[in-house]
Amino acid sequence: MSRKEPLFWISLSCGAVVLAFIIMPLFEMLTAPSPEMLRETLEDRNVVRSIWLSIYTAGSAAGISFLLGTPLAYLLARRNFRGKRLVESIIDLPIVIPHPVVGIAILSVAGRNHWFGQILSELGIRVMGSVTGIIVVLTFVGMPFYINAVKDGFEGISPRLENVARSLGASLGGAFFRITFPLAWRSMLVGLIMCCARAISEFGAVVIVAYHPMIAPVMIYERFEGYGLKYSQPVAVWLILVCLALFLVLRILALPRKKEV
């Protein structure tokens, strides 16, 4: 695209507006609290606990998505079957459902009025107002991102590699763990990052299922409601900084190595 083309300048202007739209509020928020306030916030055990709980529950949701979602993603990538489109649409549903609706839907199944909720209650599993409830909600909203990313990754690996591995003597499981898994781990990592990112930012569904124990977004909301913008900003800054550091490390791990290219 030449600089003489009007489209070049239109694209450049739109790009500048988009970047400013994203950067300005974040920059303002990150620079608003003084270093003193940030230090004080970090000394608040409730803040540290809520950020840690956010990371722990989002990580758990990613772990569950990995365990349950990987075999499903593999099945969807490798097999064509009647109703496959329907299954894919169901997996995508949590992405399009409004967040409070997700919370209400989970409570309606996990509550004492539902047979499933009664079974959970008898097993001593409490969803309402518990860490378990938060993990359930975050898995619900984060898992589609993991499954879709990993399914794309599996689809990018030729089934012929598995065929050859099997013709050489490997079982289906052997071919998966020796060939497909090592080739797909980067897409799994990307899926985990996306799942985590989505889970860590969840607020609407969590406040309905488990206001307490308090994850960081709920604490930020509570402080904003109770004490105003200035009091909630330092917690938000720390949440952003911790998440950025985590995702940066994962992203670096997910970059392709030169020798295999």
Next chain:
Amino acid sequence: MIRVESLQVHLGEFHLRDIRLTIPPNGFFVLMGPTGAGKTVLLEAIAGLIPVAGGTVHINGKDVTAATPEKRGVGIMYQDYALFPHLTVRQNAFFGVRYHGVDRRTSSERFKRLTEELNIGHLLARFPGTLSGGELQRVALARALMVEPAVILLDEPLSALDPVFREEIRLLLKNLHNATNTTFFMVTHDFAEALSLATQAAIINNGVIEQTGCILDIFQRPCSAFVADFVGMKNIFPAEFNGSLSRVGDITLQLPRPPLNAPRFIAIRPEDIIISNVPPEPALPNVFRGAVTAVIDQGFSYEIQLELKKMTFRAMIPKGGLIGLGLEMGKPVHFHLREEAIHTF
């Protein structure tokens, strides 16, 4: 040895129907057919990689129809080689060894022999992404042969190579076949390649085996218009037969003997039509006078189209022949269809 009986495969809209093939032990068999005919599907069905709807597959006398791919003793090598990109050449070659109960010493000796035969010793630490087409091919062969399969299925192994490598790998395949007890089953588009490597062949079209048997028989005595066309018999005409005479359009052809089995077509290879400026002496049967209607450059030769009583015959002459005969559009010439070269089916 491979024996396939009444094999049926259904893959969506595509079907393999009633496939019957017998390949002798240590044979070199070639499967030919146009794109989409079902060649790769048949290979994958023999390897157990796709489900079959009916029929049986026997490998070395054992019914493996219900066996999983890893229990069949069948190696497969795809057109794109399918080397494992995250493993080095050495790791690729040794991939299957652990599943076959081969002790370290035997596998090391086998690996040494194969690296020498295939000339891949200098590539062992490299990853597939850094190798050329010919190198990939040799590594894929080494990997398949390291487990000494009873049968190796080769899916168009030479098609992605440039002519220099193709000749080299063709020779290599022949040597490897002679040096091992493995039955080779190869898919190819190229008839010259098939003739140079195999003794037995089959032609597949639209999921059905059109003809199978000795490769020279297929080449010289195709049993259908499709096979005749596929093996390069460009002159195929519907005909009526009366004893050793054949009526094709408005001309009558003399056959060497009365045909058997009530044929409906005649076919002549383009290289079996002899063009001359004067009628041959002494007079021969099946000599006609027609006009040149097209001269098509085919690289090393020319295709000459000759029109005779609204019928077009296609002849093949070497490059030098065009100048010698002075052929040009519209020029009347004599052409001779040798009796022995006229095939009926």
